[in-house]
Amino acid sequence: MSYDGKIMRRAMARQEADRRRREESFRRRQEQVYARVPRLREIDGELTATMSRIIASALRRGADPRPAVAVLRDNNMSLQQERTRLLSDLDLPADYLEYKPACPLCNDVGTRGEAVCACLRRYYAQEQQAELSRSLDLSGQSFDTFSLDWYDRLPDTHFGMSPRENMETVYEVCANYAHAFGRRCGNLLLYGKPGLGKTFLSAAIAGEVSKNGFSVVYDTAAHVFARFEDRKFGRDEGEGAAEDIERILRCDLLILDDLGTEMTTTFVQSALYEIVNTRLLERRAMILNTNLSPDELSRRYGGQIASRLEGEYQILPFFGQDIRRLKKERG
Structure with a gap:
């Protein structure tokens, strides 16, 4: 699994902000109890000071501090019992004044050794969905809200089946692709006239895949190629373009929308080849x-790209009537 650096920074910042809020809430709760029973502050102070001295002494000797902590726990039993009794008098549990991290696996650090903890992955997935929601309607464009009713049942003479039959197959392929992402990946080419559901199903895939914590970049071909130009000609201050291109090349799933609407130049052909070839070599979807x-793509972008699309992509045609127009006509 690959992580988008920009999204991960946001996830880590959110996790840190939540941790600070929980700690501040705990400190307020602690002070409220101390104000009611000052003796509890004294007990906690004695326990903390004694523990710090014992642990420091063990570390200076190069010894494992855990046995010393166990001895301390036994020696201070009377203080702990008094503490428990005072809390009980307030109808509070014995551990009420003990701070508990939200994630016991990593103690809210976000990592376990070199691995990203599940808690930080959840933050990452939320930030990934928020990022995609800026350009996609993830709630409205999902597999649950997709409807086959807009596709005609009459056979299309060119494709030898009806738009409805075709979309039943396309929908199943896209849904299986999204739900199995990570176990099985691969590449898809969705082609057809505007208003037939390509963006809708792509958004549904993006939402499902990102929800499971995978990094997803969804962008228009024109904007992506512009970022490659910014990098080449130094139009972008700092590392913005370079970082964007790194995201484009390394994310778990790249969805390139509206390919063919940009002004096609030799540079654009080269950039598209770099994207397609790099991701194929690194097995990134x-x-x-x-x-x-497919024939028009071959003529526009050349044989090298066409051969990779034909050999490495599952090609899904979209045909029928413009759904956006149908919805407008039917109110």
Whole structure:
């Protein structure tokens, strides 16, 4: 699993902010109890000071401090019993004044050794969804809200099946792709005229995959190619373009929308080849959305790209009537 550096920084900042809020809430709760029973502050002070001295002494000797802590726990039993009794008199549990991290696995650090902890992965997934929601309607464009009713049952003479039959297959492929992502990946090419559901199903895939903690970049081809130009010609101050391109090349799933609407130049062909080839070599998944047919893509972007698309991508045609127009006509 790959992590988007920009998204991970946001996730870590949110986790840290939540940790600080919990600690501040605990300190307020602690002070409220101390104000009611000052003796509890004295007991906690004695326990903390004694523990600090014993642990420091053990560390200076190069010894494991855990046995010393166990002895301390036994020696201070009377203080602990008094503490428990005073809390009980307030109808509070014995551990009320003990701070507990939200994640017992990593103590709210976010990592366990070199691995990212599950708690930080949850923050990451939330931030990933928030990032995608800036350009996609993840709640409205999902597999649950997709409807086949907009697709005609009459056969299409060119494709030899009805739009409805075709979309039943396309929907199943896309849903299986999203739900099995990580165990099985691969690449998809979604092509057809505008208004047939390519962006809708791509958004549904993005939402499902990102919800499971995978890094997803969803962008238009024109904007992606512009970032490659910014990097090449030094138009971007700092590391913005370089970082964006790193995200494009290294994310778990790249969804490139509206391929073919940009002005196609030799540079654009080269950039697309770099993206497609790099991701294939590193076995990173990619979805292409385009209004162009495979033959049109071949003529526009050249044989090298066409051969990779034909050999490494599952090609899914979209055909039928423009759904956006149908919805507008039917109110």
